[in-house]
Structure formats: structure tokens, C-alpha cells
Amino acid sequence: MTNRQLAEPILRSEGSGISAEPAITRKLLSVALRVPRFAHRQQIGSLLTAAGLVNDTGIHRALAAQTERPGSRLGSVLVETGEITQDQLYRALADQLGVPYVRLGEFDIEAAALASVPAEFAHAHGVLPLMFHDGQLVVATDDPADSDKVSALRFRTQKQIEMVLASPVDIQTAIATHYPLIEDSTLSRESERLLLEHVEPSAPIERLAQQKPIVRLVNNLLLNAVQRHASDIHIHPREHCADARYRIDGSLVAVGEFNRVLLPAVVARIKVLAAMDIAEHRLPQDGAIHMTTPQGPVDMRVSMMPAVHGENVVIRILDPKVGLRRLADIGFSPADERRMRTLIDRNQGLVLVTGPTGSGKTTTLYAALQELNTGEYHIVTVEDPVEYRLDGIVQIQVRPAIDFGFAQALRHILRHDPDIILIGEVRDADTAKVAVESALTGHLVFSTLHTNSAAQTVARLVEIGIQSYLVNATLAGVLAQRLVRRNCENCKVVEQPSAEVRSAFGIGDAETFWRGGGCEACSQTGIHGRVAVYELLEMSPGLRELVQAGASHDRLEARAIEEGMVPLNVQALALARTGVISLGEAFRARLE
Numbered sequence: 001m002t003n004r005q006l007a008e009p010i011l012r013s014e015g016s017g018i019s020a021e022p023a024i025t026r027k028l029l030s031v032a033l034r035v036p037r038f039a040h041r042q043q044i045g046s047l048l049t050a051a052g053l054v055n056d057t058g059i060h061r062a063l064a065a066q067t068e069r070p071g072s073r074l075g076s077v078l079v080e081t082g083e084i085t086q087d088q089l090y091r092a093l094a095d096q097l098g099v100p101y102v103r104l105g106e107f108d109i110e111a112a113a114l115a116s117v118p119a120e121f122a123h124a125h126g127v128l129p130l131m132f133h134d135g136q137l138v139v140a141t142d143d144p145a146d147s148d149k150v151s152a153l154r155f156r157t158q159k160q161i162e163m164v165l166a167s168p169v170d171i172q173t174a175i176a177t178h179y180p181l182i183e184d185s186t187l188s189r190e191s192e193r194l195l196l197e198h199v200e201p202s203a204p205i206e207r208l209a210q211q212k213p214i215v216r217l218v219n220n221l222l223l224n225a226v227q228r229h230a231s232d233i234h235i236h237p238r239e240h241c242a243d244a245r246y247r248i249d250g251s252l253v254a255v256g257e258f259n260r261v262l263l264p265a266v267v268a269r270i271k272v273l274a275a276m277d278i279a280e281h282r283l284p285q286d287g288a289i290h291m292t293t294p295q296g297p298v299d300m301r302v303s304m305m306p307a308v309h310g311e312n313v314v315i316r317i318l319d320p321k322v323g324l325r326r327l328a329d330i331g332f333s334p335a336d337e338r339r340m341r342t343l344i345d346r347n348q349g350l351v352l353v354t355g356p357t358g359s360g361k362t363t364t365l366y367a368a369l370q371e372l373n374t375g376e377y378h379i380v381t382v383e384d385p386v387e388y389r390l391d392g393i394v395q396i397q398v399r400p401a402i403d404f405g406f407a408q409a410l411r412h413i414l415r416h417d418p419d420i421i422l423i424g425e426v427r428d429a430d431t432a433k434v435a436v437e438s439a440l441t442g443h444l445v446f447s448t449l450h451t452n453s454a455a456q457t458v459a460r461l462v463e464i465g466i467q468s469y470l471v472n473a474t475l476a477g478v479l480a481q482r483l484v485r486r487n488c489e490n491c492k493v494v495e496q497p498s499a500e501v502r503s504a505f506g507i508g509d510a511e512t513f514w515r516g517g518g519c520e521a522c523s524q525t526g527i528h529g530r531v532a533v534y535e536l537l538e539m540s541p542g543l544r545e546l547v548q549a550g551a552s553h554d555r556l557e558a559r560a561i562e563e564g565m566v567p568l569n570v571q572a573l574a575l576a577r578t579g580v581i582s583l584g585e586a587f588r589a590r591l592e
Contacts, residue, residue, distance in 0.1 A: 044075050047092045048084060058083040086167055094165045099144045101165045104128065104174040113137060116157050119179035125149055126216045128174050133162065140166040140174075169292070172216070176224035206278065209268035217262075218269040222291060222315075224255070226298055231317055235270075237263055237310030249485050249527045250358065260310070267304070267311050274302040282306055289315070301385060318387050327367045330360075331532040336566075339538055340479070344368045344446075349476035350439040352426075354451045360483045360532055361448045362387055365422055368446060369393060372420055380416065382409045383424035398424075406431040414438060423447040429465040436466055439474035453591050454478040454537035454565070455557035458547055472544040480568060481534035482589040484581050488528040491519035497583045504587055505573055515582035531580065533589055535568040567591070 045062075048054045062077045075089045087103075094101035113129040116137060122128060127149065128140045137159040141149060144163035153161045166174075221244060225233050230246035230253075241257045258266070271278045274287030289300040301316040332340055343351050351368075353361045366388060369379060373392050381390075384398045384406070396413070398405050406423055407430040413421060426432045426449045439445045451457045457478045461471050495515040502509065516526025537543075537560045546556055561567060572586035 044073075044089075044092055044096055045078075047096055048075075048078070048088070051092065053088050053092070054078060054083045086169070090165060090167045097144055097165065099163060099165050102130065102140055102170075104130075104140060104166050104170040109174075109178060114178055116159070117153070118156075121152075121156060122175050122179055123216060123220050124213055125152065126168070126171055126175075126212070127153065128166070128171055128178070129157075130164070132159075136160045136162045138162045138164060140164050140171060142166065142168045142171055168219075172219045172223050173227070176220055176227050206268075209265065209272045209278065211265065214262070214265045214269050217258075218266060218273070221255075222289070222300070225315075225317055226291070226319060229319070233313075233315040233317065235263075235266065235313040237307055237312060239309055242266070242310070248525070249530050250483060251485070251525065251527065253525065263310050267313060270302060270313060270315070271304070274300075276302070276304065281311060299388075301387075320388055324370070324388055325363060325367050327371050330364055330367055332534075332536075333566075336534075336536050339477075339536055340368075341371075343477045343538065344372060344444070346444055346476055348439055348442050348444055350435060350445045350447070350474045351476050352447055352449050352457055352478045354449045354454070354457050354478060354480045355482055356450065358483065359481055360530075361481070362424075364479065364481065364532075365446050365448070366390065369420070369422060377419040378417060379420045379422070380413050380418040381422040381424070382406055382413065383422070394418075407434050410434040410438065414441075414443075418443060420444045421446070425449070426464075432461065432464050432466055436470050436474050440470070445474075452480070453553070453557065453568070454480040454535050455553040455560060458537075458543075458556055459553040462547075462550075468547050468550065472539075472547050475539050477536065477538045479534055479536050480591075481532050482568065482572075483530045484533050484572065484575070484585045484589045485527040486529045486531055486580055487514055487582060488516040488519060488522035488526050490528075491517040491522065491526060492579060493517040495582050495584065497587075501583055501587045504590065505569075505583070507573075507583075511577075513576055513583040514579040515584065531575065533568055533572045533575065533586075535565055535571070537565050538563075 045054075045059045049056065049059060058078070059074075062074055062083060065077050075084075075093065078084045079086050079089050091101050107130060109128070110131040113131050117127065117129045117139075126142065130138045130140055132138070137153070137157055139153060139161055141163055142165070143149070144165055150161050150163060153159075221233065225246050228246060228248060230248050231250075232247035234243070234245040234247070234252065236243045236245070237260070238257075239260075241260055242263045243254065244256050244258070245252045245254050247253075268278055270276075270289075271285070271287070273289045276285045276287040284306070285304045287302045287304075289302060291298045291300065297320075299318040301318065303314045303316075305312045305314075327337065327340065327344075343349075353364050355361055369381070369390060373379060373390065375392065378394075379392075380394045380396065382396045382398060384400075386395045386397050389395065394416075396409055398409055406425070406427065410421070410423065410431070411434060421435075421438055421443055423431065423435055423445065424447070426435060426447050435445050435447055449457055449460060451460045457480065458471065458475065461475070462468055492514045493516075495513040497507075497513060516522060516528070518524040518526045522528045540563055542559055542563065543556060546559055557565075557567075569586075569590045572581070572589050573583075575581045576583045576586040
């Protein structure tokens with residue numbers, strides 16, 4: 001078999017248009033690099049038309065759209081308008097430039113090649129070394145014709161460079177996967193030098209947001225957070241620098257810091273992505289970013305707030321693959337899962353999930369809705385904000401600025417014949433009253449409330465103005481929950497709990513507990529994921545009698561335990577005894 005026959009899957013077949021083969025192995029790329037390839041002088045539109053990927057009508061539509069976006073490229077417009085896919089565009093560009101096209105998610109990258117280019121250089125220039133071939137270093141880039149990039153790589157590595165083409169998203173994702181975003185929790189001087197050399201701090205803010213090093217830095221920051229399953233990204237300005245941190249498994253993890261000079265450019269880039277007012281620095285702003293990654297779409301909720309040293313940024317990552325779960329994945333015991341399913345299978349009533357911010361209340365409620373979203377019921381949600389889009393469910397965003405809050409939205413929803421209603425949060429007496437009225441009139445209502453324990457929730461409803469007979473008539477059950485951090489199974493070591501912690505649980509010194517010691521698998525945190533601890537109170541005739549009599553939450557809790565409720569503290573201690581979590585983590589999550 002000839003070299004050309006071996007390389008055919010990644011070369012343009014004679015007269016057959018652009019190849020549609022999905023992947024290139026290291027061996028095939030080596031062969032392809034030995035086969036002469038020739039750049040085509042045809043424009044990208046002609047290449048795509050010749051390949052049968054787009055017709056003249058599509059080209060004309062894209063050209064018309066291009067005139068409304070000065071500086072945009074025809075290929076990018078064709079992708080944005082849905083005429084072609086990004087993969088098809090980059091195959092055509094590879095054909096036009098006469099270079100191989102590589103899909104990095106499916107490529108086996110050589111460790112020695114990665115080691116030849118420092119992480120900060122790869123981040124700053126948007127390049128990824130793939131392999132060595134005949135004494136040359138093969139590097140993926142989204143612009144193989146960039147001679148300055150080739151020269152910089154040649155100087156850095158002292159190797160001859162062979163450029164191949166990959167899509168920008170593939171490159172950013174691969175860099176985030178194979179290199180740390182920032183090494184040793186701080187940007188090196190070399191990285192800062194590269195960024196500062198290519199960024200003009202005195203440029204207008206609009207230009208700063210579009211400069212390539214800043215675009216790459218922000219994209220890497222976002223993609224790396226998604227790769228590491230972070231729930232939030234924090235950028236905190238300080239006097240001489242700015243910190244970048246991720247919230248992973250409930251804890252903030254430092255990922256680096258960068259020069260204060262770069263902060264306005266980084267903030268401006270995030271504002272552009274989130275459709276915020278780029279010129280506003282004095283008032284808080286909220287926005288949203290929708291990203292398409294190789295793993296699927298991800299939404300991000302962005303909040304900006306002015307601080308003494310600059311604008312503070314917090315980005316909430318809403319990844320459906322991480323945040324949306326089934327009821328069976330929440331972590332209920334078999335008995336409690338059956339009880340929870342009984343609660344959500346009711347025709348009417350009020351089911352509440354309680355806990356502090358970040359305790360997984362929304363995740364649990366969405367899991368319940370997904371169980372019920374069979375097409376049999378009309379489900380409507382009222383949220384602030386709508387975190388995840390659920391197909392087949394009507395989701396409504398409240399807007400307090402125009403006097404469209406939970407109570408106002410609920411009054412209108414009842415005219416739309418819903419079977420099931422989810423209220424993002426019971427924040428005041430008006431919302432609570434409408435929720436109770438909805439549950440009284442034949443609707444199943446889910447909501448959240450900020451209380452510590454399940455029994456306290458019952459008392460809280462009475463405190464905010466719901467009469468005890470209405471609580472008895474509508475409340476079906478309360479789930480109080482927390483999220484606790486799992487020990488990393490790869491690095492568990494014996495824990496040495498303090499006397500205070502042992503005393504709080506009534507535990508002697510002889511009992512052994514475990515914690516994560518920190519290893520590469522858990523990024524030295526000792527933590528790998530989180531698990532729910534909870535207590536599930538199901539209203540019974542006995543509990544309803546106590547509510548009617550005005551009993552305290554202590555008496556309600558004691559009666560619920562008599563009827564089978566396992567207290568949250570007991571569940572947390574049981575997880576610690578099995579080594580799933582540390583005793584210190586159980587102590588942190590306990591209810592006083």
C-alpha cells in the first residue's frame with residue numbers, strides 16, 4: 001500500500017471534494033505529512049460549493065449577512081447561519097491551505113511533544129504540540145499561515161515546526177485538558193511578559209476585549225473550569241494583582257493570579273461574551289454566556305460588582321451533564337427514595353426542599369420534575385433565575401425590576417391549567433399564600449425555603465403568616481438537605497478529629513475515621529465529588545395534630561423521628577463511619 005493510499009482518509013480525494021472521515025491517528029498523520037499537499041487558490045465559498053456542502057443560495061445569504069458584520073469571515077458566517085458545521089469549515093480550510101486537519105479530541109498526543117512547549121506559551125499563543133515527525137515538531141493551530149507564531153515556536157523549541165490545522169474550540173479544550181491553566185497557582189513571569197507584550201493597556205476598552213491574548217486567556221479560563229467540573233469561577237481584584245479561583249466540590253481552589261494591568265481587558269472580554277454594557281463600571285451587572293464545548297452546550301450566569309480595586313466577577317457554570325440528575329442519583333436510601341416518590345406522585349399538596357445556598361435544593365427539585373415530565377402533566381416553573389432549560393416544561397423567569405415577582409407570576413400561572421408548579425423560592429408571605437392556595441386547589445406544588453431542619457420548616461410557615469389549618473391541609477412533606485464533600489478514595493488517611501468534634505457526636509477516642517490526604521487524582525484537595533445528607537419529614541396524622549396545637553419544632557422533630565425520620569446528623573455520622581466523608585465534614589454539615 002502506498003503512502004497516498006494510507007493517507008487517503010485525511011487527504012482530499014481527487015475530484016471528490018472534502019474528506020468526511022472523522023479522525024486522524026498519529027500513524028496516519030505521520031504518513032500524511034510525507035505526502036505532498038498543495039494549497040488551493042479557490043476561495044472558501046467555491047471549495048465548499050464544489051464539495052456539495054453548500055449551494056449558491058446559501059453562499060448569497062451568507063454574503064448578505066457578512067455585509068452587516070464588518071470584519072467577519074465568510075466561513076464563520078456560514079457556520080453561524082447553520083449552512084455548514086464547524087468541522088466542515090475547517091476541513092475546507094485545511095484543503096485551501098494544503099495542511100492536514102486534526103480533531104484533537106480523538107488524537108493520541110505525545111507526552112514528549114507536550115513537554116517541549118511550556119504551558120504558558122501554549123495558553124498565550126493558542127497552540128498545541130502533537131508529536132515529533134522526522135525531526136520536526138508537529139503543532140496544531142487555528143492559523144497555520146501565521147509566520148510569527150511559527151518563528152516563536154522555532155525559537156522556543158529549537159526545532160523545525162510543521163503546522164497542522166485544528167478548530168479553535170478543539171485547541172482551547174485540548175490545552176485546558178493537557179496543560180494546567182496556570183502553573184503553581186501563579187502566572188509565571190514569562191506568561192505575563194507574553195500577555196503584556198501583546199496587549200495594549202492604553203487601547204480603548206472595546207479593542208482590549210478583542211485582542212487575541214485576552215480572548216485566549218478568558219476562553220481557557222472558562223473551558224478549564226468546565227473540564228474540572230467547577231460550579232463557579234471567581235475573579236477577585238486585589239491591590240497589585242487579580243486572583244482566579246474555581247469552586248470545585250463546594251470549596252474555592254486557587255488556579256492563579258494575573259497582573260492588575262490585564263484586569264480591565266479580562267473583565268471587558270467577559271462583558272462582551274455576556275452581552276453586558278462594556279462601558280459601565282460603577283453599577284452591578286448581570287448577564288449570561290452560552291458556550292458550545294466538545295462535551296455539549298454549557299450556560300454560564302455572570303455577575304459583575306464594582307469593588308475598591310476593580311470589578312469583582314463571579315460566573316456560575318450551569319452544565320446539564322453535571323447539574324441535572326435523576327431522583328435515583330441524589331443519594332437517597334432505598335426506603336427514603338420510596339417515600340420521596342410517594343410524595344411527588346401525589347395529585348396535590350406542597351412539597352418543600354430546604355437548606356442553605358449551595359445545598360443542592362434546585363438539583364433535587366429538577367430531579368423530581370424530570371421524573372414527572374412524561375407528557376402526562378402540564379408542568380410550569382417560576383424561577384429567579386431559570387438555571388437549566390428542561391424540554392417539555394414551561395419555565396418562567398421572574399423580573400422584580402418590572403414588578404413581576406413570584407406572587408404575580410403565580411396568579412397568572414393558575415389561569416393556564418397547570419398540574420404541577422415549581423416555585424423557585426418562597427421568599428415572602430405573599431408567595432407563601434399563593435403557593436398554599438395553589439396546593440389547596442388541586443395542584444402539586446414544589447418549592448424551596450431557607451430553614452435549617454425539616455421540623456423548623458413547618459414552624460416557619462406558621463411564622464410567616466400561613467394559618468396552621470392551611471399548613472395541615474396542604475403540606476405533604478419536607479426534605480432538609482446539605483451537600484458534603486466525599487473523601488478521595490485514592491488518598492484516604494486516618495483522620496485525627498478534635499475533642500470538640502468527637503464530643504459533638506458523642507464518640508469516644510477509640511473509633512477510627514478517615515479523610516482525604518491529597519493526591520494528583522483530586523488536585524491535592526483530598527476531595528472527590530459531593531454527596532447529599534438529608535432528613536425527610538412526611539406529614540402524618542400525628543404531626544398534623546401537633547401543628548394544629550401549635551407545638552414547637554422540637555416536639556415536631558421528636559414525633560417525626562418516632563415515626564421513622566432519620567435525622568440529618570445521624571446520616572452524616574453514618575457516612576463518616578463508613579469512610580465516605582470525614583468526621584470533620586459531618587461536623588461542618590450538622591444541624592444545631
